[in-house]
Amino acid sequence: MSFGSPYFTLPRFRYEKPDTLEKALSILQENKDDARILAGGVGLLNLMKERLVEAKVLVDIKGIKELHKLxxxxxxxxxxxxxxxxxxILEHPILKQRYTALYQAISTLSDNNLRNRSTLVGDLCEALPWIDSPAPLIAFDASVNITGPEGYRSVKVESFIKGMAEVDLAPVEIVTSITLPEQTDTSRSIYLKFARGTEFGLVNLAVVASNLKKYVDRSVRIVYSAIDTKPVRALEAESVFKEDLPPRDMISRAVEKIRDTIEPMSDNLASGQYRKHLMQVMTYEALTRIFEGA
Amino acid sequence: MARVITLTVNGRKRVANVEDNELLLDVLRDKLGVKSVKAACWRGECGLCSAILDGKAVKTCLILAVEAEGSEITTAEGISEDDKLSPIQNAFVEYGATQCGFCTPAFIVSAHSILQKNPEITEDEIKEKLSGVICRCGTYNQMLPAIKKASKEYRRSKSA
Incomplete structure (x- = not known):
């Protein structure tokens, strides 16, 4: 049924389902800006219904076997x-065990019926400020693997997201996978999201830490999303953990650094001041839990 | 572009003429006569268009009909066995877990798919897994005990 409103129907396009990466790349090459990649479709089809994204050709990559690798x-x-x-992804046992922050982030995003369809790469490529995947991926130092007409390249997620809905990906390229580096037995991670119900977060926070006991090798990465047009890494606060101090002192100094060095945005969901308050409370909570678990 | 798709709906092979830009939801309702999938928000928020696609509960308003080529779809119509209501449907009747009934098929298929996968599911997990389907009448407090009761039947049939 259609009420003739753009809200309910999709504009006309051609659907293609190539079975190899080469065929997919050549369809993209032929159509360039007119083509869009369809994986889960959860984001793309909604944006097309609202006429925010236009496409003459949709390239369904679900038929390409090598892209379905976990x-x-x-x-x-x-x-x-x-x-x-x-x-x-959630069902893979290693995720909860070694990539806890990513497990927690995926568990909180959308709902079961949508998670049966949507993909991590799709979520990341949407690159809207409030989405959940970038903060944990950056905290884990993950990379995006991309194939295009000029061959293969790999970019860190940190530089892949360039701004609001803007990623380092040409219309002729395809993201084939995301790689998360190995985590050691000493690594701990956590994801905290402050949201109302199942809505998008006002502040999303991911912390990944390793070697907490030996300060020379200690590494702590703190990443926020939803506080700016793109994810923010708290480099100043991270550097606090390079010193040989008791955990309590390091945590309070890190929270001070967050207060003094990061200016979150104001929008219709929350003021910058409120976000800053949330960031301090959440960072204190996350770091305390990380050090208690170490 | 118009094309012909073949899919199995509730155990029957079905064929439909579809355009590339048609949604699975609209094809199920308007071309295949499956009316238990409801069209309400068209944007994946209310979950009332839920159906089981190749064993997994999905929202059919965010899937193209052409994407479903060759797949197997189960809706509320296909869950009962030989005219006998399934355990989840019986439990919904017993607990009066419907009010206006508009969301009922979506809850039936979503609950059926999660119970089939894991009949040992806890109350909190049921709440989380069904959070994508909305009941505007608010019969959640009847549905929850109904689903928990039905889970016993699923456990029995899984161990049998």
Whole structure:
């Protein structure tokens, strides 16, 4: 049924379902800006219904076998292919065990029926400020693997997201997977999200830490999303953990650095001042839990 | 572009003429006569268009009909066995877990798919897994015990 409103129907386009990466790349090459990649479709079809995204050709990549890869290799890390659904990722036992922050982030995003369809790469490529995947991925120092007409390249998630709904990806390129580096037995991670009900977060926070006991090798990465047009890494606060201090002192100094060095945005959901308050409370909570678990 | 798709709906092979830009939701309702999938928000928020696609509960308003080529779809019509209501449907009747009934098929298929996968599911997990389907009448407090009761039947049939 259609009421003739753009809200309910999709504009006309051609649907293509190539079975190899080469065929997909050549369709993109032929159509350039007119083509869009379809994986889960949860984001894309909504944006097209609202006429925020236009496409003459949709390239469904779910028929390409090599993109449906979810593999953990000891010593190398976790590779998540671009057509692997969020629920498939959640079901991988290594995720909860070694990539806790990503597990927690995916568990809080959308709902079960949508997670059966949507993909991590799709979520990341949408690059809207409030989405959940970038903060944990950046905290884990993950990379995006991209194939295009000029061959293969790999970019850190940190530089892949360039701004609001803007990613380092040409219309002729395809993201094939995301790689998360191996986490050691000493690493701990946590994801906290402050949201009302199931709505998008006002502040999302991911912390990944390793070697907490030995300060020389200690590493702590603190990343926020939803506080600016793109994710923000708290470099100043991270550097506090390079010193040989008791955990309580380091945590309070890190929270002070967050207060003094990061200016979150104001929008119709929350003021910058309120976000800053949330950031301090959440960072204190996250770091305390990390050090207690170490 | 118009094309012909073949899919299995509730155990029956079905064929439909579809355009590339048609949604699975609209094709199910208007071309295949499956009226238990409801069209309400068209943007994946209310979950009333839920159906089971190849064993997984999904929202059909965010899937193209052409994407469903060759797949197997189960809706509320296909859950009962030989004219006998399924355990989840019986439990909904017993607990009066419907009011206006508009969301009922979506809750039935979503609950059916999660119970089939994991009949040992806890109350909190049921709440989380069904958070994508909305009941505007607010019969959640009847649905929750109904689903918990039905889970016993699923456990029995899984161990049998």
């Amino acid at each position: 593999e953990y290799k000891k010593g190398q890390g976790l590779t998540i292919g671009s057509t692997v659904t969020l629920n498939e």
